[in-house]
Amino acid sequence: MAAYDVAVEERPTASSAAPVINDFSIQVATVNGSGSQTANLVLLRAIFQMGVPVSGKNLFPSNIAGLPTWFTIRANKKGYVARKKEIDVLVAMNPETAREDVLGLPAGAAVVYDAPLDLDSLRDDLVFYPVPFDALLAKVSRDVKLRRRVRNMLYDGVLSRLLGVDLDEMEAALRKQFGGKPKVVAINREALDVGCAYAEEHLDKRDPFFIEPMDANRGRILVEGNAAAAIGCMMAGVTVVTWYPITPSSSLCETLIDYLRKYRVDEETGKATFAVVQAEDEIAALGMALGGAWAGARSMTATSGPGVSLMGEFAGLGYYAEVPAVIFDIQRVGPSTGLPTRTAQGDVLSTAFLSHGDTRHPLLFPSSPEECYSMAMDAFDLAERFQTPVFVLSDLDLGMNTWMSAKFGYPSKPLDRGKVLDAEALEKIGRFGRYRDVDGDGIPWRSVPGTPAPAYFCRGSGHNEWGQYSERSDDYEKNVDRLARKFETARDWMPAPEVEIDRRATVGIIAYGTSHWAVVEGRDQLLEEADLQTSYYRLRAYPFRSGLASFVERHEHVYVVEQNRDAQLASLMRLELKAELAGRLRSVLHYAGVPIDARTITDDILIQEGYRAERSVAHGRMPHEAGVGGE
Amino acid sequence: MAAYDVAVEERPTASSAAPVINDFSIQVATVNGSGSQTANLVLLRAIFQMGVPVSGKNLFPSNIAGLPTWFTIRANKKGYVARKKEIDVLVAMNPETAREDVLGLPAGAAVVYDAPLDLDSLRDDLVFYPVPFDALLAKVSRDVKLRRRVRNMLYDGVLSRLLGVDLDEMEAALRKQFGGKPKVVAINREALDVGCAYAEEHLDKRDPFFIEPMDANRGRILVEGNAAAAIGCMMAGVTVVTWYPITPSSSLCETLIDYLRKYRVDEETGKATFAVVQAEDEIAALGMALGGAWAGARSMTATSGPGVSLMGEFAGLGYYAEVPAVIFDIQRVGPSTGLPTRTAQGDVLSTAFLSHGDTRHPLLFPSSPEECYSMAMDAFDLAERFQTPVFVLSDLDLGMNTWMSAKFGYPSKPLDRGKVLDAEALEKIGRFGRYRDVDGDGIPWRSVPGTPAPAYFCRGSGHNEWGQYSERSDDYEKNVDRLARKFETARDWMPAPEVEIDRRATVGIIAYGTSHWAVVEGRDQLLEEADLQTSYYRLRAYPFRSGLASFVERHEHVYVVEQNRDAQLASLMRLELKAELAGRLRSVLHYAGVPIDARTITDDILIQEGYRAERSVAHGRMPHEAGVGGE
Amino acid sequence: MTSPARTTANSPANKKTNRAGLELPAYRGGKTTLCAGCGHNAISERIIDACFAMGIEPDRVIKLSGIGCSSKSPAYFLGSSHGFNAVHGRMPSVGTGALLANHELVAIGVSGDGDTGAIGIGQFVHLMRRNLPIVYVIEDNGCYGLTKGQFSPTADVGSTLKTGVVNDLPPIDTCALAIQLGATFVARSFSGDKKQLTAVLKAALAHRGTAMIDVLSPCVTFNDHEGSTKSYAYVKSHDDPLGELDFVPFFEDISVDYEPGAVQEVTMHDGSRLYLRKLDEAYDPTDRMHALRVLHETHDRGEFATGLIYVEPAAADFLTTLNLVDEPLASLPESRVRPPKAVLDEIMAGLG
Amino acid sequence: MTSPARTTANSPANKKTNRAGLELPAYRGGKTTLCAGCGHNAISERIIDACFAMGIEPDRVIKLSGIGCSSKSPAYFLGSSHGFNAVHGRMPSVGTGALLANHELVAIGVSGDGDTGAIGIGQFVHLMRRNLPIVYVIEDNGCYGLTKGQFSPTADVGSTLKTGVVNDLPPIDTCALAIQLGATFVARSFSGDKKQLTAVLKAALAHRGTAMIDVLSPCVTFNDHEGSTKSYAYVKSHDDPLGELDFVPFFEDISVDYEPGAVQEVTMHDGSRLYLRKLDEAYDPTDRMHALRVLHETHDRGEFATGLIYVEPAAADFLTTLNLVDEPLASLPESRVRPPKAVLDEIMAGLG
Numbered sequence A, B: 001m002a003a004y005d006v007a008v009e010e011r012p013t014a015s016s017a018a019p020v021i022n023d024f025s026i027q028v029a030t031v032n033g034s035g036s037q038t039a040n041l042v043l044l045r046a047i048f049q050m051g052v053p054v055s056g057k058n059l060f061p062s063n064i065a066g067l068p069t070w071f072t073i074r075a076n077k078k079g080y081v082a083r084k085k086e087i088d089v090l091v092a093m094n095p096e097t098a099r100e101d102v103l104g105l106p107a108g109a110a111v112v113y114d115a116p117l118d119l120d121s122l123r124d125d126l127v128f129y130p131v132p133f134d135a136l137l138a139k140v141s142r143d144v145k146l147r148r149r150v151r152n153m154l155y156d157g158v159l160s161r162l163l164g165v166d167l168d169e170m171e172a173a174l175r176k177q178f179g180g181k182p183k184v185v186a187i188n189r190e191a192l193d194v195g196c197a198y199a200e201e202h203l204d205k206r207d208p209f210f211i212e213p214m215d216a217n218r219g220r221i222l223v224e225g226n227a228a229a230a231i232g233c234m235m236a237g238v239t240v241v242t243w244y245p246i247t248p249s250s251s252l253c254e255t256l257i258d259y260l261r262k263y264r265v266d267e268e269t270g271k272a273t274f275a276v277v278q279a280e281d282e283i284a285a286l287g288m289a290l291g292g293a294w295a296g297a298r299s300m301t302a303t304s305g306p307g308v309s310l311m312g313e314f315a316g317l318g319y320y321a322e323v324p325a326v327i328f329d330i331q332r333v334g335p336s337t338g339l340p341t342r343t344a345q346g347d348v349l350s351t352a353f354l355s356h357g358d359t360r361h362p363l364l365f366p367s368s369p370e371e372c373y374s375m376a377m378d379a380f381d382l383a384e385r386f387q388t389p390v391f392v393l394s395d396l397d398l399g400m401n402t403w404m405s406a407k408f409g410y411p412s413k414p415l416d417r418g419k420v421l422d423a424e425a426l427e428k429i430g431r432f433g434r435y436r437d438v439d440g441d442g443i444p445w446r447s448v449p450g451t452p453a454p455a456y457f458c459r460g461s462g463h464n465e466w467g468q469y470s471e472r473s474d475d476y477e478k479n480v481d482r483l484a485r486k487f488e489t490a491r492d493w494m495p496a497p498e499v500e501i502d503r504r505a506t507v508g509i510i511a512y513g514t515s516h517w518a519v520v521e522g523r524d525q526l527l528e529e530a531d532l533q534t535s536y537y538r539l540r541a542y543p544f545r546s547g548l549a550s551f552v553e554r555h556e557h558v559y560v561v562e563q564n565r566d567a568q569l570a571s572l573m574r575l576e577l578k579a580e581l582a583g584r585l586r587s588v589l590h591y592a593g594v595p596i597d598a599r600t601i602t603d604d605i606l607i608q609e610g611y612r613a614e615r616s617v618a619h620g621r622m623p624h625e626a627g628v629g630g631e
Numbered sequence C, D: 001m002t003s004p005a006r007t008t009a010n011s012p013a014n015k016k017t018n019r020a021g022l023e024l025p026a027y028r029g030g031k032t033t034l035c036a037g038c039g040h041n042a043i044s045e046r047i048i049d050a051c052f053a054m055g056i057e058p059d060r061v062i063k064l065s066g067i068g069c070s071s072k073s074p075a076y077f078l079g080s081s082h083g084f085n086a087v088h089g090r091m092p093s094v095g096t097g098a099l100l101a102n103h104e105l106v107a108i109g110v111s112g113d114g115d116t117g118a119i120g121i122g123q124f125v126h127l128m129r130r131n132l133p134i135v136y137v138i139e140d141n142g143c144y145g146l147t148k149g150q151f152s153p154t155a156d157v158g159s160t161l162k163t164g165v166v167n168d169l170p171p172i173d174t175c176a177l178a179i180q181l182g183a184t185f186v187a188r189s190f191s192g193d194k195k196q197l198t199a200v201l202k203a204a205l206a207h208r209g210t211a212m213i214d215v216l217s218p219c220v221t222f223n224d225h226e227g228s229t230k231s232y233a234y235v236k237s238h239d240d241p242l243g244e245l246d247f248v249p250f251f252e253d254i255s256v257d258y259e260p261g262a263v264q265e266v267t268m269h270d271g272s273r274l275y276l277r278k279l280d281e282a283y284d285p286t287d288r289m290h291a292l293r294v295l296h297e298t299h300d301r302g303e304f305a306t307g308l309i310y311v312e313p314a315a316a317d318f319l320t321t322l323n324l325v326d327e328p329l330a331s332l333p334e335s336r337v338r339p340p341k342a343v344l345d346e347i348m349a350g351l352g
């Protein structure tokens, strides 16, 4: 902490505004492929290590190199981790967007920028810090190739000085990243020092933003949702993983592969307790997962919207032939190819009803890395218990961005492999009928190939309770009625909501997945700004728990907050709630591709509740969401 | 009519019950592949030609030969054409099902059966007519091969005598079927005569069922829905037809091919004004249709549930890139492969929301062959007007069964090719922006490759109103908001409902597609049996016309009748109606694979309205729905 | 071709038990619901024979198929084995998953020429490429039987539908395609050639890797046109066609028995002919280019080469390259698939 | 190979107009957003050259693609032509539909090895079989560029991902596959071989039928492993890999120019090598079996045969077999597509 203390002591005092401590956003505007991700994560992690709650969101283009990217780090002492629209500190490295980036800033913001860009003439209500990056680079190393790669570390150095981020924490973060590569750490540290020294010598601190150490992060980790889900899958004992690459789900499988190769290889024999196959497409990926699950393996696949749209036929087979499978849908912006690198919650309806006929699937909605981890395990248990495909609906924001999280707890329950027939169970149920409802819960017993239990013929065509082919009306009705009953049974096995009842509240809020974080902050804003108390129901799964109705019943209006155009989850609720209750539902919708922010929710609810006439900021847009004209 | 008159005069008088004239059902239970379809259609057509309202429904297995089939002909003087559960006259030709078929009959029914089956000992409340078919066959021809093929014509002969169906009308029907093949007509006529003579000589008429000539069918035709749709497509000027075989949609394309080859080949050059491609699967079929439509052709494909489930990705592309396409979904029973030769209305939700993201598609619901014809034309007009895939949701009952219909009228409106840019339009709109909302209706102008209008780049990824690639939030929101607006515009372009308001009614009924016919009859039953007046809203399309709400508003309860388990159309309504109105919706659901009948509706509504405690017959099942144990 | 000792359903040897201790009836399945005379039924019989002869344990077998008349047939053999009748054209992926779950299973896949050649060609290509250990039988009738006779991608150029529509597209030769894709066992036979088909199936069951067998299998009901090389067909020559809407005549199975090196002419009910050329005994099935040339040359002559066309016995199969533990993944206990707390702690420490 | 008179983007001939009366810039497209040095960019340049040289009218061209870095490239050439960036692997069907609608269009399809070889292999197979008149370019880098470097089905055995995962599956040879399926024009080239690639593209544009060109096209960003024959790659030999999370180095295009019959060794940035064998002038591309053998033999030697590998100039293309009216179907007036009342009356009479 030495370096930090020094920085604080020598803090420049030119700033007239009161200091803003641990409550601001830094945005780095750069070009993708330029290696800025390392610098951004080092900055993020350093702040995290200083005990300050922090979150990072990467807004990147659907391309590999050369297009604009914005990485935003939000430090917030209260622990808010939702996106915040206003940027307080901009690092402008990208000539293409710099103008628009600067013009979008609120008054009083600070701008660190590449000196040749000459941005300081654009506005006079900002604090400008020009930095001659190329000139500084020459000081780092003589090796031109190497040097180019640490260019971005210079702005970390500058920021460390300006904001008071501990240089040693940055180095520690570097070490975390580059583990066994001391040379790499060293040259990066050099760049940090050069940047810091430049700031010390040439930049006059005139903005109010400071990081000061706190102690909020004890026992916490930094992790992406997809990595968390991967850990969950491994701990769930997944044995068959089939996938087809697609943003933003690829990193789930790729991280899982890394972990499996590290921790699920038999030490003695060097052989794998898992199989991973990169399939030829999503249809094959789900087909393999179903084949694997039918033959007794815990099977999964991961994809995003376009993949889901291809999986319809197999999903229906899984539902009707009652074959488990876990399908992660890391949602991105649709329809169609849409915005592949932007976030949304737009696949709720398409997954719930995926396939023709009267098909219906359970969905899980993780809000945090911790839930990506725990719901991965839930998903396998539920898929096997209910012998049906289960969708885990994460999104790009959760899956690919970096989140603080409590450390994950070791699972306390054994795996639930569901009603798989062994000799004992066979004894109990008497004659085996694959689709007989022996226990009255709609869930039949199944046998697994290669075991001594009696065989059956698994098919997506009509069948009776003995598993025989049948076109009889009564067999058909009986079977689909049982499937409906099974779905009902599932209701109270699904992860329960997190409910916070404010007894005085007449307004309720329902949210799920990543919308949660903006709701947390929004509720505080509603209370602070309009003294509006709210209750909160964080929904975690479909089919809904039976308590949903009573939550709605307690409130005059219930706002369903979600990140899609068509109010998809509210739609599912309307189908289940009594009309009187359905009538209390209202929607707060955000579908800008960027994660939802608290302000959108607060404003929208205040307007709908009649507190205000107009939004304070244009709906769901932020100035820097410049996008690109590329392909 | 001579033969008929004779038959009437000599009518056996042993029957004690009062005669039942032109109001009964005949069911022929046979084995598929045995050629009974010809005999059944000849019987149906003969009754039709006698001016008696009639309908035919074929219940056949998902196999080619050797499994049980039931063909039911309903003659009804009031014109009811829905399925009726009770069978009055059974022709039992299939040893495998004969027992169950006979046991399922109501008392007083007549059974014509193959003598060796010895069925008369099974019950004593039926009228049995044994016929030694094989012995009779020997009289028809010495050619063993030929003979086997007319075996079924013998029962037509027997029935002509027993029921009073004119033999000459049967011969006329034969001639209709076998057009230019006098030898075939002759041998079949011979079989008819042999059957008739046998009945005259050996069978003592003891049942009350008679066909008597009427004059209800003037100007009417007999046609299957799929053939009607094919005619509609041809008259709509379809130019690109792409398909993949699947029951029950294949006959739509196959009939269309026949018509196109006959009527759409340039007389001078012998060249085709259409292209038909049997694609490698449904994904390719829709891809080709979209490619064709993008390049300016009127393009279509036809499929059923499993095909729809495969089309998700391309359907989303069509929605988002705004490419027209007409997709016929001839619904069968799902989920999954389900019951491929049974009927359902189970794809409403999956087609309405087909694809990930906020995708939504217009749906058309034909109820009759006439509407298959007219809505085929509507579908092309709407698809091009709204530049989006349009689904026509027919079903197996409508598509493959034989229906009476008024003759189709020649189209009175020219083709609506929508907003396709020519020089004049270009002038008007100024600078071309493929996705600009020039007219305020959400519908942009499009240009077509190979024409002089400016080009654009069509894509399923994010784009701005100029058609350029864009990842900007504002471009995205603007675009999907416009798409939502376009969908709103479509509302009042969709085929209007047929509404019958009974001013005294507190109960309303909503139905669509083939459920209509059972509702017609059910409303009469409600009135007769319980003096319950009902209003009726026959819905014909989604998005719903704006008048739907006011229909619901007029009534205390509104019953949505549909043929699926999950109340799929009622679900779509719940999403649109104000809660207060949604609360009035109730469902009558029938999902037995066989077409819905009036009794199911009547009983269900009477129970829900509190008139009755119990159903009179087990829900949606009829005794003979024996099904098969085959694969 | 292995196992010279043949046992067929009709020989007295039936009564004896095989090395699995079972009698032939233990390999039978449900009663067929296919048309009488359908080649697919004969193939089911040969699968029964081959499995019996090889002493395969039925409870280790999984039967896999897509959708079609052909894909129904797994219900008609090995009734006590597990079966999975998947969706149209996607049997390969389901089979792949099942074998990942349990590499000890013996997988027998049955598909049609439509199921494999049209909607399923993508999964077929990738199955061949992976060399998954499965016996993959295509019951090849050149048409879509179950949907009433449309052309499949193996239909001959010039084949004509009842409606008069003519096929202009060249057939896909699934054998040549498989060889091209790296398949390690490729054979062709005829449903009516008991001796050869049983032998080929036995060899396939003995092969570790994908064993692809294209079996020409007449559809007696729909493939009734002169142009077809894969057809039976009905009453065409002298009678006026009666044109019943759904009349399916009854046919007897056609069977053939001919010598290696010989060409067998098979006359169909409609008088059309199929020429089968049995590879002679000197034929070397391990030379890939030679195999391709034989296929091309026989095709150009209007013949079908039959027998084991190509084999690469030593290639590693897909499951082997995955280096899986010896026990089936499906039956690993929790202790072997859920890492201990120390692992989670280590990961958490790395992220903290 | 037709059109010996070559015109490239860099020659002074640029200023002149072609037979369509256009100058070269009329064939340019939007600014590329692919990585610097990506082979795909060079291919776009060659397409521009070839279309200019052939005097193709841009407003008759449609550009079609699937999804991938490669599939983006149609935005970077022929900016005034219509384009359709379809869904992943399904460009063939969209192209087929478009050509049905208007057989006068000149279709240029661009796909990747993942787009074609994995998810799209089914549509590829059937496109080849149909002989649809389209120039079908595979920009083949052996990996999935856009999703960050996973193996594609053309990756070499033994290729290794950064994570250490090794590819064990044999590559699909799209050229041999296409020939096997009956394709009528099959060529292979290298993105950096201006002369050959332009010539091949010009010949392809002149061919009536499917012209399939597999163009080896290095992915400078992801295909950076020793084992690959299709790679550039970065800083590997001396430096300690810096492992930045998203650093993409800047590369210059590689270009080659070698003689027919010669083998050209192309050295990649990582020191790995690619061997191109240019078919010599005596090579007869009309012999199918010979073409297949050359592909197999060069592959076994670790080389890629380049040039026009197979052509069957006389085969009827798909649109011709459909016997369409001369005018594009898309522009037929209502009077030619809606039959007169007499037709409807006739049909009604038949049903009455």
Ligand SMILES: Cc1ncc(C[n+]2csc(CCOP(=O)(O)OP(=O)(O)O)c2C)c(N)n1
Binding pocket: B244, B245, B246, B247, B282, B306, B307, B310, B337, C067, C068, C069, C070, C071, C088, C111, C112, C113, C114, C115, C116, C139, C141, C143, C144, C145, C146, C147, C152, C219
């Ligand atoms: C997705 C989908 N599309 C279409 C169908 C309809 N279908 C059932 S079987 C079949 C073709 C069967 O042909 P083939 O595989 O050759 O089998 P065969 O009946 O000739 O033995 C088709 C198209 C289906 N079941 N699923």
Ligand SMILES: Cc1ncc(C[n+]2csc(CCOP(=O)(O)OP(=O)(O)O)c2C)c(N)n1
Binding pocket: A244, A245, A246, A247, A282, A306, A307, A310, A337, D067, D068, D069, D070, D071, D088, D111, D112, D113, D114, D115, D116, D139, D141, D143, D144, D145, D146, D147, D152, D219
């Ligand atoms: C249905 C679907 N699945 C997955 C993806 C993700 N995806 C985009 S491009 C691509 C692979 C591209 O590889 P290739 O065709 O070789 O093109 P390259 O980028 O290498 O040029 C994938 C898997 C997608 N867009 N759609």
Ligand code: SF4
Binding pocket: B064, B065, C033, C034, C035, C037, C038, C039, C040, C069, C070, C141, C145, C146, C218, C219, C220, C221, C222
């Ligand atoms: S239709 Fe053809 S393929 Fe199907 S069962 Fe009958 S003969 Fe066999």
Ligand code: SF4
Binding pocket: A064, A065, D033, D034, D035, D037, D038, D039, D040, D069, D070, D141, D145, D146, D218, D219, D220, D221, D222
């Ligand atoms: S990632 Fe590879 S394929 Fe994609 S643009 Fe960059 S170099 Fe080209």
Ligand SMILES: [Mg+2]
Binding pocket: C068, C070, C112, C113, C114, C139, C140, C141, C142, C143, C144, C145, C152
């Ligand atoms: Mg077939």
Ligand SMILES: [Mg+2]
Binding pocket: D068, D070, D112, D113, D114, D139, D140, D141, D142, D143, D144, D145, D152
């Ligand atoms: Mg690639």
